Amino acid sequence: MTTEPTQAAPVLPRTFIRELAQHVGQTVRLRGMILSRRDLGGIQFVTLRDAGGAVQCVGDQLNLDLPLPESSVEIIGTVRPHPKRGGEVEVQMQAMTVIAAAAEPTPVELPKLERVHADTLLNHRAVTVRGLKERAALRVQAELLAGFRETLSGMGFTEISTPKIVEAGAEGGAGLFTVDYFGEPAYLAQSPQLYKQMMVGAFERVFEVAPVFRGESHNTSRHLTEYLSLDAELGFIDSEEDVMDAETEVLRGMLARVQERCGPELALLGAELPQVPERIPRIPLLEARATVEREFGHLVGGKDLDPEGERLLGEWAGRELGSDFVFVTKFPQAARPFYTHPDGEMDGVPVTRGFDLLLRGLEITSGGQRIHDPEMLRRSIEAYGLNPESLRAYAEVFRYGMPPHGGFAIGAERLTALLLGLSNVRMARAFPRDRTRLQP
Amino acid sequence: MTTEPTQAAPVLPRTFIRELAQHVGQTVRLRGMILSRRDLGGIQFVTLRDAGGAVQCVGDQLNLDLPLPESSVEIIGTVRPHPKRGGEVEVQMQAMTVIAAAAEPTPVELPKLERVHADTLLNHRAVTVRGLKERAALRVQAELLAGFRETLSGMGFTEISTPKIVEAGAEGGAGLFTVDYFGEPAYLAQSPQLYKQMMVGAFERVFEVAPVFRGESHNTSRHLTEYLSLDAELGFIDSEEDVMDAETEVLRGMLARVQERCGPELALLGAELPQVPERIPRIPLLEARATVEREFGHLVGGKDLDPEGERLLGEWAGRELGSDFVFVTKFPQAARPFYTHPDGEMDGVPVTRGFDLLLRGLEITSGGQRIHDPEMLRRSIEAYGLNPESLRAYAEVFRYGMPPHGGFAIGAERLTALLLGLSNVRMARAFPRDRTRLQP
Structure with missing residues (x-):
C-alpha cells in the first residue's frame, strides 16, 4: 500500500x-x-x-x-x-x-541596504542576499550562465565536468590551494584548461561552468579565491580568429537572454547592457600599447597592458571604434602560459595566438589558440622551465593526435559586476570567498 | 587600426x-x-x-x-x-x-575498448574517453543536466552557485577533505545543503549543479570522491509531498530531453529509458521493510533499508506497482540528518519528512522537508549532539524568518550509470576521482 x-x-x-x-x-x-x-x-x-x-x-x-x-x-x-x-x-x-513568523528583526533593514557598509552586508550575507538589488544581481548572473550554455549547445558544444581535485596545477604552483587527499597532497584546480583541451579529442567542442580556486593574496574588489569560470574550447579551428568569432556569438547570446528575461532586474539596478557588435574590433597588443601612448601619452611598462592602459584602450575603442568590447590580440610569449600557440614575431618580439577581451576597459576573458603539435609542446614546456614529469599525462594526449584547437574563459562574477556596475565583485557571488573571508 | x-x-x-x-x-x-x-x-x-x-x-x-x-x-x-x-x-x-597527424598509436585501440579492463581504460582515460560508447555516456549526462536546469527554470527556480570551500561541514567531520586556506584549515563542501536552504530566503526556489566532495574510504563501483550533485530546494511547501511532486516533474523533464536528443547514444549503448509515472508510488520506510520481509522473506537490520532490501523493494514496485521508480518516505529520525523535519511517530518510532528515491532498486536521491522553525532547529542540533557554535551562521538565518521548505539532491553520475546500465559509476565521469585515483 x-x-x-x-x-x-x-x-x-x-x-x-x-x-x-x-x-x-x-x-x-x-x-x-x-x-x-x-x-x-x-x-x-x-x-x-x-x-x-x-x-x-x-x-x-x-x-x-x-x-x-x-x-x-x-x-x-x-x-x-x-x-x-x-x-x-x-x-x-x-x-x-x-x-x-520571524523570531527577531534582521540585523540590518533589508529595504535600506544601500546605506550599509560592504563588510556588514557580507557578514550578514545569509540574510542581506534577500535584498531586492542583492538578489537581482544574482538573478542576472543565472541568466548569463543559462545564455552561455544555451548558445554553445546550439553551436554543437557538449557540456563537460572535469575534476576540481588535481594532482598538479596547470601552470605551476603559485596560488594553488592544497588538499589533504587521504594523507597525500593534492590541489584545487585553478582552471579546467588542460582537461577541457583533452575533451576536445572526444567531443571537438566542449564547455564547462564550474568553480575554480585561486589562492590570491590580493584582497581587492576584483579578486575572489573561488569563482565561477565559464570555459569553452573548440577543435578544427584555423586560428584564434575562429575562437574570437565563437566568443562573440556566445556573448551576444548571453546578453540577449538577459535583455529578454531580466527587464525588472536591469531597471532596478539601473543597468544598461552594452551592444555586442557583429564583429568585435581586434587590435594586437603592441599596437594597443602604441595607441594609448599616442592618444593619451600613457607609457605602459612590462610586456602587457597595465590596468590604466586597459582603461584608456577601452575609452579609445568606445570613442573611435564605437564598441564597448575590444579584443587585444597577439600577446607576447612572455605574458602567456606554455600551452599558448606561438605566432612568429612582431617588432622582434615573439608573440602568440593568445588574446584578451576588454569590456569598457576591463579584462573579462583570456583565450587563444593552443599548441596541438606534440613536438612544439615539448619544446614549449622546456622553454618555460616547467617540469615535464608533472605534465606527462597532459602532454601524452597530444602524441596520440589532437586537432588544432583553442578556447576562452570568462569569469562569471567579474562579467556580472561589470555589466551591472557593481563596485565589488563579491556582490556578484552568493557567498564570496576571499583572502580573509570563509563565512557565512 | x-x-x-x-x-x-x-x-x-x-x-x-x-x-x-x-x-x-x-x-x-x-x-x-x-x-x-x-x-x-x-x-x-x-x-x-x-x-x-x-x-x-x-x-x-x-x-x-x-x-x-x-x-x-x-x-x-x-x-x-x-x-x-x-x-x-x-x-x-x-x-x-x-x-x-598522430605521432604514435594509442595505447589501446579505441574501437576495441570493450575488451579492455576498467583500470586500463581509466589509466588512459584522456584518450579512451574518445571511444564512441565512452563519450556517449557523457553526452547523455550532459543532456540530463540540461534537462534538470531547463525543467526547473520553467518551474520558476533560480540557479545559484554556493561555496565549495567552507569553514565547517554540514553534518559533522566524517569524510571531509581538509584544505589549507592561507594557513588555516578549511573544508571542501560535501553538499550545498545549508547554503541552498539559505538561498530559499532570497529566491524561494533554487537549484545548483556543482561538484561535491566526499572523502569516502569505500572504493566500490558506486563511490566517487568528487561527483556532480543536482540540488534543488523550494519554499512555501505544505509538506514533503510537494518536494516529491517537484522531483517527479524534474525527472520527467530530464528523461524527455535525453529521449529527444540522444537517440543515437541510447541505441549505441543499448539503453532503454524508464517511464516516469504521473505519480511515483510512495511507501513509508517501515512499510517498505515489512513488504520485503513479507514478499521475499528478507529481514532488514538497522533503521534503514539495506542494499538488498532496496533491490527487492525495486523488484516488488516494478511487478506490483508497475513503476521503475519508488519513493521511500517517513525515514526514522535515527537515519536522517539534524535538519530533517520531524513527523511524529510510526509504530513508536520517531520518523521524519525525509525520503529516498529508488530507481530499479537503487537509491538515486535523498530529499525531504527541512526544519524551518528556529526553536525546533535549536532542539534538533542539541538532540543530535552537534556543536551549536559551528552551525551558528546557519541557524541564525532561521531566527530572521524562513518559509517551510524542502528539497532533494540527485547524484548525476549514479543516475547516468543506472539509466545506461554502466557497471561502474566511474564511467559516468570524464576523469573520475576515487580513494586511490588522482590521475589523469
Missing part, C-alpha cells in the same frame, strides 16, 4: 507577484515574505517579496498585528492599479495568514 | 556527420579524427569521428598512406547509402587532407 496525497488542492491557486499585472480587478492568493511594513493608524502597508517580484499590499480591516519583516505570509487580496506609480499594481488585502 | 580576418571563407561549408543523411548524393566536406582504418589492396576504409557522429568513408584512388588512428583529417567525398546497413550512409572519398 502506498500513501495518498494528504493535501486537498486550495480553492484559489497561488499567483506569483510577477504575474499580477494580468490579474487587475481579480482576487488573488499570494505567498511571500514581508520585506517591510508600516501601520498608519488603521491602514496597514506591507511590501511582499516572493520568488521573482515585490509588491505593495494595503489593508484597513485586517485586525492583525503585522508580524516582523521576513515573516512568511499568505495574503488574499484584490489587484488594482497603484494609485501613484503608473503601470504598477498594488494589492488591497482582504486577509493575511502568518505561515512562519 | 585593427586587424582584418585572414582566412577566406572555404568554398564548400563543413558538414557534420550527424547531418549526412540530409546530403545523400551530394559532395560534402568533413572534418574529424580517424577512429579506425583499413587498407585492402587499394581500397581504403576509414571510420571518421567528429563532434557528434561517426561514419565509414571509402576510397580507392586516394594515393595516400593513411595516417595513424586519431589523426585529424579533412575529407571531401560524396554521400551515398551504406551498401549493407539499411538507413545508414557512407562517404565515397575523393580527397583526404591530413590536418594534424
